[in-house]
Amino acid sequence: METANASGLQRCPTSTLQPFRESLNVPALAPFDAVKNLGRHRPTTEPALVRWLLIVLALLFLALFLVLPLLSVFVQALSKGLGFYVRTLDDPLTWSAIKLTLIAAGISVPMNCLFGVAAAWAIAKFDFAGKQVLTALIDLPFSISPVISGFAYVLVFGAQGWLGPWLAARGIQIIFAVPGIVLVTVFVTFPFVARELIPLMQSQGRAEEEAARTLGARGGQMFWRITLPNIKWGLLYGVILCNARAMGEFGAVSVVSGHIAGRTDTLPLHVEFLYNGYDLTGAFAVASMLTLLALVTLALKAWIERKESSLKL
Amino acid sequence: MSVEVRNLTKQFGRFPALHGVSLKVESGELVALLGPSGSGKTTLLRIIGGLEFPDSPDSRVFFYGEEVTHVPAHKRRAGFAFQHYALFRHLNVFENIAFGLRVLPFWSRPKESVIRARVEKLLKLIQLETFGNRFPSQLSGGQRQRVALARALAVEPRVLLLDEPFGALDAKVRKELRQWLRRLHQEIHVTTLFVTHDQEEALEVSDRVAILREGRIEQVGTPQEIYDHPATPFVYDFLGHVNVFAGRVRDGAVEIGEGRFAAPATAGQTAAAASAFVRPHDIRVTRQPGGPAAFAARLKHCHAVGPFARLELERLDTRESFTVQLSQEQFQTLQPRPDETVFVELKNVKVFPEDYSI
Numbered sequence: 001m002e003t004a005n006a007s008g009l010q011r012c013p014t015s016t017l018q019p020f021r022e023s024l025n026v027p028a029l030a031p032f033d034a035v036k037n038l039g040r041h042r043p044t045t046e047p048a049l050v051r052w053l054l055i056v057l058a059l060l061f062l063a064l065f066l067v068l069p070l071l072s073v074f075v076q077a078l079s080k081g082l083g084f085y086v087r088t089l090d091d092p093l094t095w096s097a098i099k100l101t102l103i104a105a106g107i108s109v110p111m112n113c114l115f116g117v118a119a120a121w122a123i124a125k126f127d128f129a130g131k132q133v134l135t136a137l138i139d140l141p142f143s144i145s146p147v148i149s150g151f152a153y154v155l156v157f158g159a160q161g162w163l164g165p166w167l168a169a170r171g172i173q174i175i176f177a178v179p180g181i182v183l184v185t186v187f188v189t190f191p192f193v194a195r196e197l198i199p200l201m202q203s204q205g206r207a208e209e210e211a212a213r214t215l216g217a218r219g220g221q222m223f224w225r226i227t228l229p230n231i232k233w234g235l236l237y238g239v240i241l242c243n244a245r246a247m248g249e250f251g252a253v254s255v256v257s258g259h260i261a262g263r264t265d266t267l268p269l270h271v272e273f274l275y276n277g278y279d280l281t282g283a284f285a286v287a288s289m290l291t292l293l294a295l296v297t298l299a300l301k302a303w304i305e306r307k308e309s310s311l312k313l
Numbered sequence: 314m315s316v317e318v319r320n321l322t323k324q325f326g327r328f329p330a331l332h333g334v335s336l337k338v339e340s341g342e343l344v345a346l347l348g349p350s351g352s353g354k355t356t357l358l359r360i361i362g363g364l365e366f367p368d369s370p371d372s373r374v375f376f377y378g379e380e381v382t383h384v385p386a387h388k389r390r391a392g393f394a395f396q397h398y399a400l401f402r403h404l405n406v407f408e409n410i411a412f413g414l415r416v417l418p419f420w421s422r423p424k425e426s427v428i429r430a431r432v433e434k435l436l437k438l439i440q441l442e443t444f445g446n447r448f449p450s451q452l453s454g455g456q457r458q459r460v461a462l463a464r465a466l467a468v469e470p471r472v473l474l475l476d477e478p479f480g481a482l483d484a485k486v487r488k489e490l491r492q493w494l495r496r497l498h499q500e501i502h503v504t505t506l507f508v509t510h511d512q513e514e515a516l517e518v519s520d521r522v523a524i525l526r527e528g529r530i531e532q533v534g535t536p537q538e539i540y541d542h543p544a545t546p547f548v549y550d551f552l553g554h555v556n557v558f559a560g561r562v563r564d565g566a567v568e569i570g571e572g573r574f575a576a577p578a579t580a581g582q583t584a585a586a587a588s589a590f591v592r593p594h595d596i597r598v599t600r601q602p603g604g605p606a607a608f609a610a611r612l613k614h615c616h617a618v619g620p621f622a623r624l625e626l627e628r629l630d631t632r633e634s635f636t637v638q639l640s641q642e643q644f645q646t647l648q649p650r651p652d653e654t655v656f657v658e659l660k661n662v663k664v665f666p667e668d669y670s671i
Contacts, residue, residue: 207399210364211461213386214393215413216468225416229403 073291076284088285096262097270097286103178104253104266105246108185112242116193117235121227123194124201125209135198141190149187150255153180176258181266184252189242196238197231204230233308237301244297248290315340315377315504316361316472322369323356330356331367332528338472340377341502343495345515348525349551354508355476357525361506362474363389376471392465392503396477398457400449406460407445410435413468435463438497455486459493466501475507479514491518512552516540524548546665549590556596556635558589558628560664567664570608570630572657576664590663593638597658598624598647607656610635612649617641624649626657 046054078085088094122128123135141149155161157174167174174180208230212222228235250268257264261273267290274283316338323331331353338344346354359365361374363386374382381389401409408415410432414423423431436442439459449457458478465473478494479487495518498505509515515522516536524531524539524547532544543549546557560569563584567576574589599607613634614625622644624637637657639647649655 207395207397208401210386211393211395211399211401211464212412212416214362214364214389214391215416215464216387216390217412217416218387221416225412226401 070291073284073287076281077288079284080281084281085285088279088282089289091282093262093265093273094270094286097265097267098289100178100181100265101247101267104182104185105243107182108189108246109239109243111186112189112193113235113239115190116197116238116242117231119194120197120201120231123198124204125206138191138194138198141188142195146184146188146249146251147255150184150252153184153187153252153256157183175256176260176264178264180256181253181264184256185246185249188249188252189245192242192245193235193238196234196241200231200234233304237304237308240297240300240304244294247293314338314375315342316506317373317375318357318361319371319373319375320369321357321360321367321372321374323353323360323365323367323372325356329528331360333369334525334528334530336523336530336533338504338506340504343498343505343507343518343520345519345522346506346508346525347510347512347515347522347551348531349510351527352525353528354510354525358474358476358506358508361472362386362391362393364393390468390471392468392470392473394458394461394465394473394475394478396480398449398454398461398481400457400460400464402449404448405445406436406441406447406449406452407432409449409460410464410467412464431467435467438466438500439463453486454482455490458482458490462494462497466503470503473503473505475505477508477510479511480509487514494518516552524551526551543663546588546590549663554593554636556591556593558591558633558635558659559631560587560589561585562587562664567662569659570628572608572659573605574659574662575606576662578664587664589659590665591635591659591661593623593636594621595660595662596635596637597660598626598637598639598649599656599658600647602656607658609654610657612651612653612655614651615644615649617644626655629654 119134119138123131154175156163157167157180158164159168159175161175164175172179174183208226209222212226217225247266248268249266250272253266254269254272257266257269259265259269259273261270265273267286271283271287271290274280274286314337317336319335321331321334323329334353334357336344336357346357348354356365360367363381363384366383367374372382373380376389376391386393401412404412411428414428414431417423432445433442436445439462441456441459441463444452444456444460449460452460462473462475462478479490482490491514494507507519516539519536521533521535522539523533526547532539532548534542539548540552543552549555558569560567561584562568562576562582565575565577565582566573567587567589568574569589576589602609609629610626611629612624613627616623616625620641622639622641624639625634626637627634
């Protein structure tokens, strides 16, 4: 039985390939020739000239549109010397912007971490009505312009908004204040963690959790001992991207902040404030901090990716 | 009685997985749930393990007389081994096996030294003493399945449930592992149910076999009973290759072509069309017609590699084809040639009324 199958399999390729060979007018290669030629002429390899041209083109493009602007940020920031650079950063307005940015990121990242894990868990491990809708909704902040989401919050929480009068009567201010900034930051960065975890959890399936259950683990033990360790690298990855966006968000925050220097300016808004005030060097000095944050994020992201792929089964 | 299920019914959406399944498993027994894919055998196992729950209010699951129908998996103490092992990939072999002990509530959790001793004993039992520090990704399929078994045994389960335990392994490892499982069961004697779609595996390993088809239990019995007295054509066919001949029952015998074969079970039945089931090794092929118990057939194809030779034949009257298995010795004596006409004698003919179908 087995042998019959095996010989059947061997016969098959020749008979199915034969008509193609004939129609292409290619002489049938002896198996040995085919192997010898494989090394030199892979069917997907282009001539050397084309390859080099493509590589040089890509590098030129990267240099012109990515590296050059990035470098210019640091060159501009340090153009009046290190002393001036340090003095700009030591400015109380800059400090308050740093503080506000840390507050916004410090609240929105843990919140979205929680939301993200909960949403991904629900979507990946359970079947329920409205699952498709929830999956689509998670992507909403990505597909909508940040400025629009900012305006949406103004319409709901602003003085003329739906909830504005009710909130004002109780002395709660959301728009043009810190709570508004935190809220839009949460909204804009919502998808990062969930988007990262959903495919990961889906590919891992439910089997390990079920195994933990049959071994006597209660819900919490299953989560802390099995689920969380399995997703920790994906979660960290999502958190890092989420944090980068939370600190760098401009559009939505700009709409709800009201630009009160020293009170509702985050770092990106402060860069704009300095730039509009013709303090170019100051603007670039602050911008250089955000750029450094981006570089650190990239480095961490690369490190996690390496770690993650080395742990794959 | 250690495990009993009564009247289990389960539906997935509009697809019915189980229709009123009842089964009793004696303490210390090794029972195979055998059936084709989609027959509901895995669903049955998962309901016993508490990973699924039956739909119908009169469905019941009992462990040692105690009803556990709605008890969640983590409170049932039913060891479960999954088809794809489901080992915890971030824990090494030692910690995988120790998991069930470490999650015990602190008042009943054994001391670290006790845990260590028990895991080491289990590592020895699965012959992987030196593998405690390895991670699941560093093990072969057979080793992973053994770790999964040890992990399930560590909590001293009341019943061991194995879902296609050897399904993802290659043929050789499969055979070794199922003999190992048999020996292991003799050693520890824990009540075990295992799901398989491989009839050879079920017949070789288990004390009893339950055959499932489309969410119902078709027959339960020892491997010998099931093989010798299949209750339905489905069981007959599922337990190995079988030839089906269209014929007529008359006077306690079945007529196939010009041949008449004894079929005592049909005595007293009125004459009617029937299907006769005969295993390939219960057929004799000769060149001379040997009396009334033979009919003529044409030889289409011979395949003689291995311990047995296989002949494909075709009935001359109805052109139905069938398979005959001969020993190499018989094959050499016969020296059959393709397209030759031969005579066929049948032994152990099993007749089911015509309205049965496979």
